[in-house]
Amino acid sequence: MKTRPFFVYGTLKVGGTLSHRFDEFRESCVEGVLPGYALYDLGWFPGIIKDSEEEVFGEIHTYNEEYYGRVLTTFDNIEGYSDFSRAQSLYLRDVVHVVDENNNKVCCNCYIFNNARKKSMKTYNIIPNGIWDITFRSN
Numbered sequence: 001m002k003t004r005p006f007f008v009y010g011t012l013k014v015g016g017t018l019s020h021r022f023d024e025f026r027e028s029c030v031e032g033v034l035p036g037y038a039l040y041d042l043g044w045f046p047g048i049i050k051d052s053e054e055e056v057f058g059e060i061h062t063y064n065e066e067y068y069g070r071v072l073t074t075f076d077n078i079e080g081y082s083d084f085s086r087a088q089s090l091y092l093r094d095v096v097h098v099v100d101e102n103n104n105k106v107c108c109n110c111y112i113f114n115n116a117r118k119k120s121m122k123t124y125n126i127i128p129n130g131i132w133d134i135t136f137r138s139n
Helices: 065-078
Strands: 006-008 026-041 046-063 091-100 105-113
Touching (some): 026 105, 046 065
Parallel strands (some): 006 105
Antiparallel strands (some): 026 091, 046 105
């Protein structure tokens, strides 16, 4: 299985509520910025959608190739994603281009909120700085 880095921006960021489940499999973590997306507060977790005016700050994670399949499956379960039922998925897994801390573009897997499941994102608040505060949310 070919591994691809993940761009994470919420509860899967290092120190986030779900991050500890992957600490032993994570090989690296660097800061990254995803241009062209907006970050929304969906409750105790965030979601992103395409938006040419905004950007999202998060982390680029790589995982040990031996465990990558297990990590991918677990991420899909956490994010409510299914290859077999994309229309019903809470998030869609897609490939995005993230700018890393050295200004390199990195192709990453990323979970994007499936706003087709909701009539409007207007019911959610945009996070204007594009940063999910894990310390606030982890309490």
